[in-house]
Amino acid sequence: MYEDLRWLGIVWSEGPDCGGPYGPYAQSERRSVYLNAWRKLRDGGYIYACSCSRKDLAAAATAPNDADDEPIYPGTCRSRNDATQFDAPVGNNWRFRVPEQERVSFMDLNFGERTFVAGKDFGDFVVWRRDDVPSYQLAVAVDDALMQISEVVRGADLLKSTARQILLFRALGFSPPAYCHCGLVRDATGTRMAKRHDAASIRQLRENGRTPEQLLETADLLVR
Secondary structure (H helix, E strand, C coil), X not given: CHHHHHHHCCCCCCECCCECCCCCCCHHHCHHHHHHHHHHHHHCCCEEEECCCCCCHHHHHCCCCCCCCCCCCCCCCCCCCCHHHCCCCCCCEEEECXXXXXXXXXXXXXXXXXXXXXXXXXXXXXXXXXXCCECHHHXXXXXXXXXXXXXXXXXXXXXXXXXXXXXXXXXXXXXXXXXXXXXXCECCCCCEXXXXXXXXXXXXXXXXXXXXXXXXXXXXXXXX
């Protein structure tokens, strides 16, 4: 991936391969950072232990998209108030207790103002999985805050996740960055192009003879 991005002409000043003032940059090396955030949420009463079973908890640790966004939790364990009795998150799914019917709004730099209603558009979401893995929502919010990220650019499939992460920023005492969500690249059938659908990668396009200039021109047209 690093090689392909450099071939495309993208240069970065810090990261897993070159270090920087806010490392470590690999999430696998930041467990203690995420645990500190979990403890702060636990002590503040923002999260609760959920013992409900789910068929596929693995989806909670990856970036959700428009096709498999985390379903709204029915609230079975929502009334639990024993969070501070747990010294570690392992063994339970830990959910963020969203403020019911609160409107979470933000100004997207591409789509303009966006508003999502907690409890309606999304429910109590997982911040830590029972198999002892922090969720995507918690990891990226903590990383953005502690690495002092000023602007996040990502796909429009994560607009709803932004509302969740804003709630996490608030609970942890951080200010959220600015957000710019881009339209998704889709195939002829309208399906979102992604690795899971065997979409063409930069490496494949390189091997097929495309140049960096051609790919950047195509990307520019898509943004417009």
